[in-house]
Amino acid sequence: MFTFKFRLVCTLFTMKTENHCLLDIQTQFLCCLPIKKFAWKDTLKDLSWDAQKNLLNETVDLVILQKYPLDTNYVIRFLRFVINDLESQAIEVHDDLYTTLCAYQSKSNENAEYFYKHYRIRANENDDFQTVILKENRNKISQGTTGLNIWESALAISEWALQNKNIFDSKNVIELGAGTGLSSLIIAKCCSPKSICITDGHVKVIENLLENVHNNFEKSSDDRFHHGTQTVIDAMMLDWMTITEKFIKERLMQVDLIIAADVIYDNLLFESLLTTVRMLFDHCDNCEKFMLANAVRNEDTEHEFLMKLGTFGLQYQVEPTITSKLLYWEPNEFSPIKLYSITKKRQ
Template sequence: MENSEQNQASDKKRVNKADILRDFQVSFFAMSRLLSFPWNFLEKDLESHKSTDLISDILKQTCLHSLCQRFPPSVRFRRLFLSELIRRQEAAGCDPLDELYDALAEVVGAEETTECYKSYLLPGGGAVSLVENVAVISEGTTGLVTWEAALYLAEWALDHRQAFAGRSVLELGSGVGLTGITICRSCGPNRYVFSDCHASVLQKLRNNVQLNGLTERTCPTVGVEEMDWAGATEEQLRQIGADMVIAADVVYDPDIVESLVKLLSKILSRPSPEVLPEVLICSTIRNQETYSGFKQQLEKAGIGHRVITGAVSHVFPYNRASAIEMIQLYR
């Protein structure tokens, strides 16, 4: 009986350690805020064992991992991360870990860049790796980074893969491509069209699609199109022929809501209601007035909506305190 309890405790400890290593890895590659890392667990482990074994394991899953060699997070982020590991190690009075200082030495003198890689680990293995801008706003757009609603919609898709399987999907305002690449990699759509209008965003989007093995040449069911909401024609929409339309974090500026609603009206104005596409819009509600104005304009255009409720699996790290809402549109 005593041995059984000891084995269960040992198994639980191993699971906890594996979970902690996974948390460090997921947060590191997504460049999450350092405060969100599970430092308390590391601190307790250092104090109780006076060993750097856990730090060594963390290094192997982050800075020394093959994914970091191919798609490294920003120099500044890696420097801050390694400095924090060193601070925790020294505070616990543990012997210095050479690999830790070697890793820091590599980034101390490295040149900072305006771009970096972020990698979002998928539950079935593998990762979506993206080139993103370090600055939230750059080149006159916010479309060069991944936003929370895109992460939420990607998680919803992973929970509802059957909703995309075999479908022809059009994504509005694809940004750097996180949601669409996740769906293409995990949900089996028949065709997927990424779209955006800003030249810099489109270039980065095409690069990221190619980076994740979804090139238009090798995967003809995937396309990237320029789409200006104000200028999109019914013929362009007909040629795309989507039976599902999705968008994440596109309701953030009252100046573009009108053109968005006009485009959605065209999408939902096919002659036969039986062939109307399913339309999902996922939004982070930063300004209630802007979001309410969007819904009012939908109503004026004769477009109804219903809120999609229910929890999603926590796959990607982001601020879950944010107000995020997903709606399905209908005529």
């Protein structure tokens, strides 16, 4: 009797561990984490015929990918890696893995301009998973903008937000130069803000941003997007060059916190960006902090920006380095990400 119970406990523990590993693989796959960065945890070791089919079902064949497909070439790389690993172990590869790979290879030359990534987040062990679906352009620069891609700094500030959820609780947040809106959508779903206003200054970026909002939230009877019973999500065009005090008083008076990621790559934008930040500080009753994540690609450009803060009566503090804990992401080793807390100088 004891032996039977012990075996049963071991079997259940093994099943739970295998399911957890598969869930990790699924999460990494859905956000298109580079295959070489995967934490496989022996998932492919001695993978049985049925387990191979299950892996396929829980990754490439997920129903949601029919509506929001990943990059075709990424899926091909994933399938090739799995097949090559199994073959290297002299394991018989499931027919469906080969068939699926052939199907994707046949359409690899038909890659659409856009594809999707799915970020699944559980901010702590007691939370349900939240999924953010992001439409992204395959080109780093498209239609005259870089705002149609997900950049490392957006992932970094999202990670920071998930590790500091209390800062956003019941707050009115605005994101400047939001691009795809990744950071704002994660904050809206996981950090319980009262509202979040997602802004950008490029027409095509706003079109894509609005689609991302629509794919992640539903409109309520007031014709506004909501998450749960509390958070209101809004997206709007905001040109730093033309923003006025009147616009802020009419549309943005309730802002408590400003965030942005990867918006200081061009020194020609410093003046208009900081004018916008200063106006929000001056005309919003409770707006006192601007959180900025920046991938340092050019140290001179970053230094110029930091020196410019003083001319606007602003000061900065460097926050601790952000590391991946709640999201799967990898910073570019050649462009370290820094997080700045920017506030008014004390009188």
